[in-house]
Amino acid sequence: MSICEIVVASGKGGTGKTFIASNLAYFLAKSNHNVIAIDADVEAPDLLLALGGAKGILWKNEYYGAEVPIIDYKRCMKCWKCIEACRFEALRKGERGPIVDYNSCEGLGVCGLVCPVDAISFKPRRTGLLYAAYSSLDILVITGELDLGGKNSGRLVYELKRKAYDLGKKLDVEYLIVDAAPGIGCPVISSLVGASLLIIVVEPTPQSIKGAQRLLTLAKLLDIRSVLVLNKYDLNPGYLGKAASLLGVPVLGKIRYDEMVVSAYTSMTPILMLAPGSAVSRELKTTFERLMGLLT
Numbered sequence: 001m002s003i004c005e006i007v008v009a010s011g012k013g014g015t016g017k018t019f020i021a022s023n024l025a026y027f028l029a030k031s032n033h034n035v036i037a038i039d040a041d042v043e044a045p046d047l048l049l050a051l052g053g054a055k056g057i058l059w060k061n062e063y064y065g066a067e068v069p070i071i072d073y074k075r076c077m078k079c080w081k082c083i084e085a086c087r088f089e090a091l092r093k094g095e096r097g098p099i100v101d102y103n104s105c106e107g108l109g110v111c112g113l114v115c116p117v118d119a120i121s122f123k124p125r126r127t128g129l130l131y132a133a134y135s136s137l138d139i140l141v142i143t144g145e146l147d148l149g150g151k152n153s154g155r156l157v158y159e160l161k162r163k164a165y166d167l168g169k170k171l172d173v174e175y176l177i178v179d180a181a182p183g184i185g186c187p188v189i190s191s192l193v194g195a196s197l198l199i200i201v202v203e204p205t206p207q208s209i210k211g212a213q214r215l216l217t218l219a220k221l222l223d224i225r226s227v228l229v230l231n232k233y234d235l236n237p238g239y240l241g242k243a244a245s246l247l248g249v250p251v252l253g254k255i256r257y258d259e260m261v262v263s264a265y266t267s268m269t270p271i272l273m274l275a276p277g278s279a280v281s282r283e284l285k286t287t288f289e290r291l292m293g294l295l296t
């Protein structure tokens, strides 16, 4: 059985991606589907918290997603060719030879290529953590955390997804739910590659629609089918209707604004569990049932 990967993204932060992703994972798990939730927002991961926090860690690995140069000062003859070649100004002159500014270094290795005496070698650098945990609601979550100043968040997300697929095959998982990062940068591209479906979450602001348009362009380039969820639609219903036709993507569902959603966040409980009879929960269920209909 192939795994269905559903990415929840928005093109802009604060629209309710994690709200939709956590409730979707909970809905599927409660409907007896085998699901893994992936938090691909590695700069600010919070999906595990939205699903009740960690009950037990399955595994935890350091991630070495970059390489950094090491200078052999015994070999260096101070020709400074490496400094001239470095586009990121990550090297400066020192008494014994070049000094590396590791915060500016992108680790692509040009300095090593131009060094005439092989005085520059490279060593892996830790850029983050990867771990899998069962949430207190018994939902398996795979998540990552980029280190402060860590680079290559796209590669970290790629690795997260690779591990989720490996684990998913072993556990007969049917659905991967990916909570993507905001924006349309490398981590979002990594989240989208290979996905079965993209749920774009929009709220009734011009900024959200602009972000969604940019995300949609990316999804089209990657040939990924997209649907819309209109979040907090009742704050400006006319605007969202216009936006939906502007984006030209089928609307999967509309979710109203409710302060109870904030309570759900603060109590680390999906609203489907906290207030199953609320209007918001009914709208979420309708949306997710439509999604199931779309996928079968």
Ligand code: SF4
Pocket (backbone or CB within 6 Å): 069, 085, 086, 087, 088, 089, 090, 091, 100, 104, 105, 106, 107, 108, 109, 110, 111, 112
């Ligand atoms: S690896 Fe690239 S960015 Fe880093 S010091 Fe060398 S040339 Fe500069």
Ligand code: SF4
Pocket (backbone or CB within 6 Å): 071, 075, 076, 077, 078, 079, 080, 081, 082, 083, 097, 098, 114, 115, 116, 117, 118, 119, 120
């Ligand atoms: S290119 Fe090599 S030899 Fe020249 S300054 Fe850099 S490390 Fe030293």
